[in-house]
């Protein structure tokens with residue numbers, strides 16, 4: 001059985017883009033792969049974070065992922081900082097990567113640009129991510145487009161380490177979800193739906209109340225063409241709604257478009273389909289939120305499972321580079 005691993009930052013409430021573009025696929029993968037999912041709290045420290053907020057968001061992200069359908073009986077869900085080998089291996093990999101390689105990372109250039117003070121951790125972030133992946137001998141890493149360059153670096157570091165010290169790591173493959181996995185902002189359909197959007201009306205939270213989902217979809221920006229067609233170039237707002245209705249009902253957007261003449265009807269049915277799609281997630285979230293001790297227990301079990309794998313890989317790597325072993 002091949003092993004998949006992915007990670008998510010505990011940086012706020014999950015939205016519909018996270019759910020449809022990532023988490024839903026994680027839920028499906030756990031049924032057919034040996035799957036590990038890591039809440040990367042150490043990565044969150046690369047920018048300014050409030051300690052209490054980080055703690056709360058880490059718990060909340062775990063709760064939301066469980067509510068979305070990750071099943072601890074079928075996958076390993078854990079928090080990065082509870083497995084110390086992530087930072088230990090990151091050091092060995094920092095001594096494998098070069099300044100030039102990390103300087104070319106576009107996310108670092110974008111996030112660091114214009115700041116007077118940039119944390120070293122923001123620079124070495126992709127190395128920690130490589131450690132997250134290589135520690136678990138992951139074959140496949142589902143990531144969005146924006147993370148492909150980081151994944152390529154993980155591959156390069158694994159290959160270099162293997163060449164230098166003998167075969168130690170599995171070289172991972174990236175996997176990007178199929179087309180249609182890009183959910184756009186409802187108020188500005190040229191931008192990806194994201195948590196850092198300007199208009200709260202543009203983003204649907206995974207746990208939004210039905211009335212909020214209906215309001216946001218009703219007010220979604222469309223166009224003045226007046227005909228319902230699936231044309232992402234000329235009618236990006238409408239195309240986004242058709243794509244949402246299509247994934248929620250397992251059809252293609254062009255098929256969905258056939259059945260409509262009025263934008264209002266598309267919006268009504270899209271809202272209804274999304275409310276239905278997210279209802280079980282909201283229900284499970286309410287149950288889990290009422291039992292926070294249970295979420296922590298599940299994270300403890302996940303950490304123990306992850307640690308067993310991570311400790312063995314780290315030992316292999318440490319021995320390969322020549323660190324003295326005492327037991």
Ligand code: AMP
Pocket residue numbers: 008009016017018019020021022023142143144145181182183184192193194
């Ligand atoms: P982020 O919230 O950017 O850290 O992303 C977490 C995961 O959700 C990544 O796998 C992203 O590719 C995915 N994701 C984020 N926003 C969207 C979106 N608007 N549409 C589809 N997938 C998304």
Ligand code: TRP
Pocket residue numbers: 005006007008009040043128129132133141142143147150
């Ligand atoms: N850097 C990823 C992001 O911002 C999160 C991440 C950290 C990750 N470690 C990972 C993703 C390992 C996949 C595998 O989205």
